Amino acid sequence: MRPVSGGVEGAAGHSQLSTGSAARGCSRRAFVSAASLAVAGIAIGARRLSAAELATGIAPNALMPDPMDAAGLRALATAAIDAARSAGATYADVRVGASQRFSLGKTGGALGFWAAGDVLFGFGIRALVGGRWGFVHGDVASADAVATAARGAAAQGKNGAGATSAGAEYAPAGAVTGEWRTPMVIDPFAVPLHEQMALIQSWLDTMAGVRGLDSRPSVAWQREVRVFASTEGSLITQHFGRIDPDFDISGTRMMGGETVEIKVPSFYAMAGGYEAMARESIHEEIKATAEDVRRMASLEARTLDVGRYPVVLDGMTFGSLLFSTVGRALELDRALGEEADASGTSYLAPPASIVGTPVFSPVLNVSTDRALPSVTSAKWDDEGVEPETGPVIKGGALVDYETSRQAASTLQPWYHRQSRPVASRGRAVATACDQAVQIRCGHLTVTHARAAATIDDLIRGIPRGLLVRGGYQISTDQQLTTGNVDAFGGALILQVEKGRVVRRVRNVGLEWSTLPFLKTLAAVGDASTVAHATGESYKGVPWHGAPYHTTAPAGLFTEVRVVEIGGAI
Numbered sequence: 001m002r003p004v005s006g007g008v009e010g011a012a013g014h015s016q017l018s019t020g021s022a023a024r025g026c027s028r029r030a031f032v033s034a035a036s037l038a039v040a041g042i043a044i045g046a047r048r049l050s051a052a053e054l055a056t057g058i059a060p061n062a063l064m065p066d067p068m069d070a071a072g073l074r075a076l077a078t079a080a081i082d083a084a085r086s087a088g089a090t091y092a093d094v095r096v097g098a099s100q101r102f103s104l105g106k107t108g109g110a111l112g113f114w115a116a117g118d119v120l121f122g123f124g125i126r127a128l129v130g131g132r133w134g135f136v137h138g139d140v141a142s143a144d145a146v147a148t149a150a151r152g153a154a155a156q157g158k159n160g161a162g163a164t165s166a167g168a169e170y171a172p173a174g175a176v177t178g179e180w181r182t183p184m185v186i187d188p189f190a191v192p193l194h195e196q197m198a199l200i201q202s203w204l205d206t207m208a209g210v211r212g213l214d215s216r217p218s219v220a221w222q223r224e225v226r227v228f229a230s231t232e233g234s235l236i237t238q239h240f241g242r243i244d245p246d247f248d249i250s251g252t253r254m255m256g257g258e259t260v261e262i263k264v265p266s267f268y269a270m271a272g273g274y275e276a277m278a279r280e281s282i283h284e285e286i287k288a289t290a291e292d293v294r295r296m297a298s299l300e301a302r303t304l305d306v307g308r309y310p311v312v313l314d315g316m317t318f319g320s321l322l323f324s325t326v327g328r329a330l331e332l333d334r335a336l337g338e339e340a341d342a343s344g345t346s347y348l349a350p351p352a353s354i355v356g357t358p359v360f361s362p363v364l365n366v367s368t369d370r371a372l373p374s375v376t377s378a379k380w381d382d383e384g385v386e387p388e389t390g391p392v393i394k395g396g397a398l399v400d401y402e403t404s405r406q407a408a409s410t411l412q413p414w415y416h417r418q419s420r421p422v423a424s425r426g427r428a429v430a431t432a433c434d435q436a437v438q439i440r441c442g443h444l445t446v447t448h449a450r451a452a453a454t455i456d457d458l459i460r461g462i463p464r465g466l467l468v469r470g471g472y473q474i475s476t477d478q479q480l481t482t483g484n485v486d487a488f489g490g491a492l493i494l495q496v497e498k499g500r501v502v503r504r505v506r507n508v509g510l511e512w513s514t515l516p517f518l519k520t521l522a523a524v525g526d527a528s529t530v531a532h533a534t535g536e537s538y539k540g541v542p543w544h545g546a547p548y549h550t551t552a553p554a555g556l557f558t559e560v561r562v563v564e565i566g567g568a569i
Contacts, residue, residue: 057192060102060221064189065119067098068141070179070225070237076146077229080125083147085231087154089127091170093234094150095382096123097226097433098141102189104196105218105246106204113197122434125150128170129157137434169409171423173385175233180379182241183372184273188221191274199278206283207249210290212297217247217267219277226433234384242375242547243276244269244534249289251297258506260297260492262470263316264289269375269534269547276373296492301504304495304562310465311510311560312458315531317471317491318446319552322366324474325483325514327441327548328537330368330392331427332401334439336410343539344478347514351401355414358397361521365447366393368402370426374443375534375547380426382437387426392444396519404428404439431546438539440546446524448553453526458556460499466562467494467501468510472533476514484511486565509565517560525554 077096084092102117123146124137134156136149188196196219203217224240245268250261266285270276313321328346333339335346348354370376370387380386383405392400401411405424408415412422429440459467473489476482485491486509493505530553536545 057194059192060100060117060189064100064102064117067100067119067225068121070227070239072141073098073225073227074229074235074237076123076141076143077227077235079143080123080146080150081229081231083150084125084127084154087127087151088158089129089150089154089231091231092125092127092150092153093228093230093383094123094125094146095226095228095430095433095437096146097121097224099222099224099240100189101220101222103218103220104193104200106200106216108216113200115193120432122432123149124430124434124436125153126437127153127157129154130160132157132160134158135436139434169406169412169422171405171408173232173234173383173405173424175230176380176384176386177233177235178379179237179239181239182271182273182377184241184275186274186278187223187241188243188274189223203247203282203286206286207290209287210294213249213251213290213293215247215249217245219243219245221274228380228382228384230384232384236380236384238379240271240378241273242269242271243273244375245277247286249286249293251293253297253299253301258297258301258504260293260504261490262289262293262296262492263472263490265531268532269549270373270532271375271377272373296494296504299494299501299504301506302495303507303564304466304505306508306562306564308559308561310462311557312455312462312465312467312496313471313555313557314455314467314469315525315529315552315554316533317468317485318555319444319531319533319550320472320535321474321483321485322446322552323441323444323533323535323537323548323550324476325480325518326360326366326393327402327444327550328476329480330402331439331441331539332403332407332410334539335401336407339539342541343543344480347479347481348398348401351411352413355398355401355411356417358395359515360393360396360398360518362396363521363524364393364396364518365391367391367445367447368425368442369445370442374549376440376443376549378426381424381428382430383424383426383428385424385426385428387442388423390425400425402427402439402441404437407439429546431544435544436540438544438546440537440539441548443549443551445550446552446555448530449524449526451526453523453553454528455525455554458523458525458529458554459496459501462496462499464498465496466505466510466560467496468492469494472535481514482512483514484509484563486510507565508562511561511563517557520558520560521555522558523556527553529554 080094104115127134134153136152222242247264247267329348335349369389469492471485471491533550
C-alpha cells in the first residue's frame with residue numbers, strides 16, 4: 001500500500017512534529033518527520049504549536065491527511081470488477097482499502113515521548129481465466145488505475161502467465177452485500193495528544209509505586225476501511241479498528257545484574273477503541289505485574305544441567321508455542337505444499353490421510369474463530385466468506401484445517417463423511433489490500449480445565465522440573481517439526497523443586513520435536529491461568545506479516561529437552 005508516514009518526538013506537553021504536503025494516500029513522502037525535542041512545543045511544517053495549543057485538544061486526526069471514504073472505495077471496487085468481467089474473467093474479486101495508523105510511546109528520557117503516523121491506500125485484483133489466476137495490485141486511487149489493473153490481471157490468466165488453479169473446485173459462497181464495523185466507543189484518532197501522553201504516563205506512575213523497575217510503554221492505533229467486490233455480485237464494506245499496545249516491565253537483581261522482564265497481561269493486540277486501554281482495572285494489572293517482576297528479580301539465578309525435565313508452560317508461552325507449531329501447520333495451503341518455497345510446509349500432511357486421526361495428546365482441545373475482540377476479527381474474510389467458528393482439534397484428533405474457498409475442495413471426501421458441505425472456513429486474508437490472498441490461521445482457543453488447576457497446582461507434583469513464563473517468540477524449522485524457546489524469546493525460565501519455584505535458570509533453552517512433545521501434554525490449567533499470545537506470522541514471496549491471536553491456559557508437559565545456550569567461552 002502507498003503510505004504517507006512520519007514521526008513525532010518530545011516531552012509531555014512538549015512534542016515535536018513536522019509535516020509536508022501530500023496528496024491523499026498517493027505520496028511516499030513523509031508528512032510527519034522525526035525531529036528532536038523542542039521545549040517550545042510541537043512543530044508542524046514551519047509553524048510551531050505551543051504547549052498551550054496542545055492543551056486545546058489537538059488530536060492525531062488534525063495531524064494526518066484524511067483517507068479515502070467508503071463511498072469512494074466502493075466506486076473503485078465496482079470499476080475494477082466491471083473491467084475484469086469485460087476482459088473475459090470467469091471470476092474476479094478485488095480488495096480496495098484505506099487506513100490510518102498512529103503510534104505513541106515513551107522514550108528513554110525522563111519525560112520524552114515519540115509518535116509516528118501514516119495513511120495508506122492500496123488495491124489488489126484477482127482474475128480467473130482459463131483455469132489460471134492473474135493478480136495485479138496498485139496504490140493509485142483512480143478509476144483508470146484500478147480498471148487497467150483489472151484488465152492486466154485478466155490478461156495474465158488468459159496468457160497463461162498467472163498461477164494455476166490446479167483444477168480445484170472453487171467452493172461456493174454466493175453474493176454477499178453489507179457493511180460492518182468494529183465496535184468502538186472512543187475513536188483514538190480523536191483523543192487529544194496530551195490526553196494520550198497522560199494515559200501512558202499514568203501507567204508509568206502506577207509502575208513507579210514499586211521501586212527499581214523500568215519500562216517504555218507504547219500503543220499503536222489502526223483504523224481501516226476495506227471494500228471487497230466480486231463478479232458473483234458481492235460488495236461488502238468493513239471498518240476495522242485495532243489496538244497494539246506494548247508494556248514490558250523489567251527489573252534487575254541487585255547483586256547479580258540479571259534482568260527480568262514480564263509483559264502486563266492486558267497489553268496484547270486486539271480489536272477495539274481507545275476505551276480498551278483507558279480502563280481503570282489496567283492499573284491494578286500494572287501494579288501486580290510490577291510486584292511480580294520485583295519478586296522474580298529477587299530470586300537467585302543458576303545454570304541447570306542439560307537433560308530432560310517435566311515443564312509447565314504458562315498461558316502466554318503455551319499459546320505462542322501452539323500457534324507457531326500447530327496453528328501454522330493447520331493452514332491448508334501450507335499443508336498442500338503451496339508454501340514449500342516460501343514459509344515452508346506442514347507436518348500435518350497429506351491432509352486427506354491425516355484429518356480425522358489422533359495426532360496430539362488426548363488432553364488437547366482447540367477451537368478456531370475470527371470473533372471479537374480478537375485482533376483477527378472480521379465479519380467477512382477477503383473472499384467474502386463469513387468466518388466459521390468450530391473445533392480443529394478434539395481430544396487430540398485433527399478434525400479440520402484452516403481453509404479458503406479453493407483449498408476447501410481438497411477435503412471434499414472428509415466433509416462428505418461428516419455430512420458437512422464443502423465450504424471455506426473464512427480464513428482467506430490479504431494482510432494489506434495490495435497483497436495476495438493467503439490462508440491465515442484464525443484465533444485459536446485451547447479449552448481450559450473446568451476443575452481447579454492453577455499454576456501452583458500444576459507444578460505441585462513436579463519433584464524437579466521447570467516453569468516457563470512469558471515466552472512469546474517461538475522458533476521453528478520450515479516444516480514446523482522442531483522448535484525452541486529461550487530468554488531471547490522473552491521466556492523467564494524458573495526451576496521447580498518439590499513442587500515449588502526455587503530459582504531462576506540462566507544460559508539454557510528448551511528444544512523439542514513438535515509431535516512427540518505435544519503428545520506429552522498431561523494436563524491444562526483452569527480459567528485463572530488463561531492468557532493471550534499475539535504477534536505477527538510471515539508468509540508468501542515476498543514475506544508478508546499478518547497478526548495472529550491465541551488464547552490458552554497453562555499446560556503441563558511430562559518431558560522437554562533442556563540445552564545450554566550461553567556461558568563462558
